[in-house]
Amino acid sequence: xxxxxxxxxxxxxxxxxxxxxxxxxxxxxxxxxxxxxxxxxxxxxxxxxxxxxxxxxxxxxxxxxxxxxxxxxxxxxxxxxxxxxxxxxxxxxxxxxxxxxxxxxxxxxxxxxxxxxxxxxxxxxxxxxxxxxxxxxxxxxxxxxxxxxxxxxxxxxx
Numbered sequence: 001x002x003x004x005x006x007x008x009x010x011x012x013x014x015x016x017x018x019x020x021x022x023x024x025x026x027x028x029x030x031x032x033x034x035x036x037x038x039x040x041x042x043x044x045x046x047x048x049x050x051x052x053x054x055x056x057x058x059x060x061x062x063x064x065x066x067x068x069x070x071x072x073x074x075x076x077x078x079x080x081x082x083x084x085x086x087x088x089x090x091x092x093x094x095x096x097x098x099x100x101x102x103x104x105x106x107x108x109x110x111x112x113x114x115x116x117x118x119x120x121x122x123x124x125x126x127x128x129x130x131x132x133x134x135x136x137x138x139x140x141x142x143x144x145x146x147x148x149x150x151x152x153x154x155x156x157x158x
Contacts, residue, residue, distance in 0.1 A: 014110040014125055015083055015094055020055040022084030023047065030086065038087035039096070042080055050078035057128060058095070064136030065097055069143060076100065092118030097139060104142035 016022075023045040033041070048054040051074060053062050062079045071077060077099045082088045093105040107119035114122060120142055127135040 011108070011110045015108045018055065018057045018061070018108055018123075018128070019081040019083050019095055020047070020058075023081060025085050030089075032090050033086045035087070035091050038085060038091055039082075039093075042082040042085045042087045045085060046080055048081075050080050051075040053079045053081075057132070061128070061132040061136060061139075062097070064132050065139050065143075068137045068140035069099065071099070094119070097143065099143050100145075102143045102145075104139050106139070 023042065025041070025045065029041060043050075048058075053059045058079055058081070062074070062077060065079075066074045066077050069077065077097060079095065079097050081095045082093050083095070087093045092107055094108045096103055096105045098104075104121060105119040107114075107117045107122045109117075109122060110125055112124055112126075121135070121139055123135055
């Protein structure tokens with residue numbers, strides 16, 4: 001039995017527990033828009049400093065991603081919420097993390113049986129029971145520059 005099932009945590013409540021409430025999207029901007037325009041809108045609507053997210057769980061996940069990446073300056077890593085924006089509603093992205101021009105999109109879900117997703121990484125409540133250390137390593141793997149050789153890849157993830 002999953003944590004979500006035991007606690008009765010719904011998808012919406014899980015999203016809010018990680019990212020806080022939905023962003024306020026102006027009524028005129030709530031329709032469909034392209035992926036890039038939707039991401040730009042979510043950036044403009046950001047309620048917190050993306051290098052130091054305010055909700056505790058987002059901040060903790062940001063910390064563990066920075067640790068997994070081995071960055072010295074945590075301000076290199078940016079964490080954005082897209083809740084309630086067209087990026088969430090039409091493109092299935094609840095939040096994303098970017099560093100050095102690389103982006104990994106995240107779908108937060110309490111549905112342990114979710115088969116279809118549009119984001120790069122799906123995060124369930126169980127993934128955050130350890131504060132997000134394990135899922136942070138998975139997120140960081142998407143943000144690493146491509147390895148020059150298979151040998152380097154094997155040593156990096158062994």
